[in-house]
Amino acid sequence: MSASRGPAPASPPGPGATGTRGPSAAADGWRGVAAEQEPDEPGGRAALLLDRAGRSRRLLGSLLRPHPAPIALLVVLIVVSGAAGLAIPYLVKVGIDTGIPPLVAGRGPGTLLLVVGGVLGAALLQGITRQAFLRLSGRVGQDILLELRRRVFTHFQRLSLSFHERYTSGRVIARLTSDVEAISEMLGSGFDRVVTAVLTLAGTAAMLLVLDARLALVALLPLPVLVLLTLWFRRESTIAYRRTREAVALVIVHFVESMTGIRAVQAFRREDRNQEIFARLNADYRDANRRSMHLNALYMPGTKLIGNVTVALVLLYGGWLALRGTVTVGVLAAFLLYLRQFYEPMQDLSQFYTSVQSAGAALEKLAGVLEERPAVAEPARPVPLPAGPGPRGAVRFEGVEFRYGDGPPVLHRLDLAIPAGQTVAVVGPTGAGKTTIAKLIARFYDPVAGRVLLDGVDLRDLDEATLRRNVVMVTQENFLFSGTVADNIRFGRPDATMAEVVAAAKAIGAHEFIAALPDGYHTRVGKRGGRMSAGQRQLVAFARVFLADPAVLILDEATSSLDVPSERLVQRAMATVLAGRTALIIAHRLSTVEIAQRVLVVEDGRIVEDGPPDRLIAAAGRFAALRRAWLDSIA
Known part of the structure; x- marks a missing residue:
């Protein structure tokens, strides 16, 4: 049923792709960047010109x-x-x-x-x-x-x-x-x-x-x-x-x-x-x-x-x-x-x-x-999320398959259920499919087969506003926009009062450093938050999430760029932010995994281990091996 819904997602950038590459790579491949791709078949150019x-x-x-x-x-x-x-x-x-x-x-x-x-x-x-x-x-x-x-x-x-x-x-x-x-x-x-x-x-x-x-x-x-x-x-x-x-x-x-x-x-x-x-x-x-x-x-x-x-x-x-x-x-x-x-x-x-x-x-x-059409389209008839006092944020993968464009499969018939309010850590080698799982939950892409559900509703049936209100993704490169600290905290809720902004900052432990800034919450952060340290930017990002109050929070390598003191500050903030909501934590630094109630080990697009971290360590399997390798690296 789900496999026929919507086109296959476009291929993401590879090592030299224009969306994420650095200036060193970007500088060497410009010849075809701005030019339109013209068909080579006979009559193709004429058809292209007519279409233009x-x-x-x-x-x-x-x-x-x-x-x-x-x-x-x-x-x-x-x-x-x-x-x-x-x-x-x-x-x-x-x-x-x-x-x-x-x-x-x-x-x-x-x-x-x-x-x-x-x-x-x-x-x-x-x-x-x-x-x-x-x-x-x-x-x-x-x-x-x-x-x-x-x-x-x-x-x-x-x-x-x-x-x-x-x-x-x-x-x-x-x-x-x-x-x-x-x-x-x-x-x-x-x-x-x-x-x-x-x-x-x-x-x-x-x-x-x-x-x-x-x-x-x-x-x-x-x-x-x-x-x-x-x-x-x-x-x-x-x-x-x-x-x-x-x-x-x-x-x-x-x-x-x-x-x-x-x-x-x-x-x-x-x-x-x-x-x-x-x-x-x-x-x-x-x-x-x-x-x-x-x-x-x-x-x-x-x-x-x-x-x-x-x-x-x-x-x-x-x-x-x-x-x-x-x-x-x-x-x-x-x-x-x-x-x-x-x-x-x-x-x-x-x-x-x-x-x-x-x-x-x-x-x-x-x-x-x-005339470009979004690869992830809005539903013709949106379905609302179920209302009620019960917990929200349950995520389910049913037979999900995914590939980027015409590339090889990244996820293979993935079945996964995350109850509302559970904190799950996803670990595994680079390229295993961890971030792909996160992007599917955030609906940056749609699966080529199967479906992803939030509280029992297929993500493809949710309108954009409902999805973004309930699912938020935080990465290691959290973008701070030009403006004040307060502006960036209320980014997900522009109508939030100053009292609510301050309360969010206090809740995750960012109030002290913000209050010490030259103009407090009205201090301008500079281009991309350049006037703040990496740890401070991440705390502001967590205050933004806390104020937005999503049902599902995805942390993709959210602490990988931080030093140890900053990571400790952010981990304390994470404990506050994750309380009462469904969370998916993707991390190579397994110190972040310590707060997870459940660990998924992903290899080659498949879940090879699933359970509480203590039980997986005792089982001496893949997670235990990853943990030992990490401990040896920081020894």
């Missing part, structure tokens, strides 16, 4: 959909602004052809003044609508970016642990910074230009045909060359800007992980090697940008050259027609003004295409992330 385009359109459509009225108003404003701009050259033609002759004949400037008034009115209308368009488009654009950042941040938090173990923190930052910034640039400075350019091109072409079809044919004669140049630029710039987005992501990834692991970098003297790798990645980013600029350097002057040659041809042909009297001077003047309007937007289009390609590549990356 489709998901980008879906994302953009979902972002625009909540703003129908402002977008409709933007369309009206830009149409009115474009129409006002198109009216000015035609009014110039009217002024030259019908306003100047009466003035020359001495009949007064009435007609010319009317035309001048029309030109001023059109210019004023164009300015007002343009300003309104820019203000409204800026507001809508910022609302879209706000929603996009919210979606990306929320989605990253919802994705399963398996995703974060293979997706580096640098790539996460690249998605939320440089990619969003590329879209912001397009919305902020490019969108209005391209809409104006498209309307101007269409309107100008129509006006050219209305004024004089012969001149229009001459003006449009170079258009095929321009179309071919634009198609070439579009194809090449798409490739160039995708490469640019990937290159900048690699730079960010390497920088973030090198700075995050700066202690390891300096400890292993990796500065020169990391600098060498950064120089290569930085050079790749420079080369990608150079390629983009090279394309612009060909396309933009090319369009300008075509436009200037066209103006010269029209001026030559139009002047000849004017000498023959078949075209008026006003028509020729208006034609040249329209022609200038026709080719100038091509410059805007080329500049916009630069930003739209960059934004399009960024949109592809963001859409790809947002």
Whole structure:
């Protein structure tokens, strides 16, 4: 029954995986980190590109959909602004052809003044609508970016642990910074230009045909060359800007992980090697940008050259027609003004295409992330935990099998029952499956067969909030967030009062050292708790757990990084934290096991010994051997 529920979990990182590796390993494998995996089969690349385009359109459509009225108003404003701009050259033609002759004949400037008034009115209308368009488009654009950042941040938090173990923190930052910034640039400075350019091109072409079809044919004669140049630029710039987005992501990834692991970098003297790798990645980013600029350097002057040659041809042909009297001077003047309007937007289009390609590549990356589905999915119909005054926190494994991706089995048909309130220690050699058991209880992964139950309810039937409220995992690397000590203690219960925070700290023996800090509970802990010792960080973590009050507590090597005095402090705190709740303790240092009521010895994904520690020691089996080896190591 359970084996068919949900996909197999993704493979966790190996020795060189991006989720957990240190900067030394991270620095040597960046080439494929940011690049999308493309299929090798025939037609695969085309299918991939179609899929990318489709998901980008879906994302953009979902972002625009909540703003129908402002977008409709933007369309009206830009149409009115474009129409006002198109009216000015035609009014110039009217002024030259019908306003100047009466003035020359001495009949007064009435007609010319009317035309001048029309030109001023059109210019004023164009300015007002343009300003309104820019203000409204800026507001809508910022609302879209706000929603996009919210979606990306929320989605990253919802994705399963398996995703974060293979997706580096640098790539996460690249998605939320440089990619969003590329879209912001397009919305902020490019969108209005391209809409104006498209309307101007269409309107100008129509006006050219209305004024004089012969001149229009001459003006449009170079258009095929321009179309071919634009198609070439579009194809090449798409490739160039995708490469640019990937290159900048690699730079960010390497920088973030090198700075995050700066202690390891300096400890292993990796500065020169990391600098060498950064120089290569930085050079790749420079080369990608150079390629983009090279394309612009060909396309933009090319369009300008075509436009200037066209103006010269029209001026030559139009002047000849004017000498023959078949075209008026006003028509020729208006034609040249329209022609200038026709080719100038091509410059805007080329500049916009630069930003739209960059934004399009960024949109592809963001859409790809947002369409990632959690490997550990929320249930469609959540089941509540049984209510009642009785003990809670009973854990059961029923025929559980598990493997990471397509790898070998890690757990083999595991059956295990942990009564509510029991403290169980899990020991065994490295790679035996101890931490996998813990991750399954915390539902960081789902089993590929069998099921894990909490108080008789399959974990896959519990909603995320219920599961996280009842199951908490503490590791040796307990993360302290930037903020105060009190903020970190109330992390699992943001609504806790200061009195409750202090009571939790007193209960686990952390109050004395916290009160001695410069600002007590309001002392800022620094980056990742860097202003506190390892033992102090662990005590704060236990105070956090005590305040959150979960039914099940998992301690994964929670004291392995501590010295002996700190370990003694933490062990006293553990006795308080574990009282009255189900606990699973994973430890190599068997001093932690002393407080356990039951010991499980795990080897090769199977439980080979199970019982109270005293009985296992007396049996002189595997646990007794592990204990003797540990005692010899500390002797």
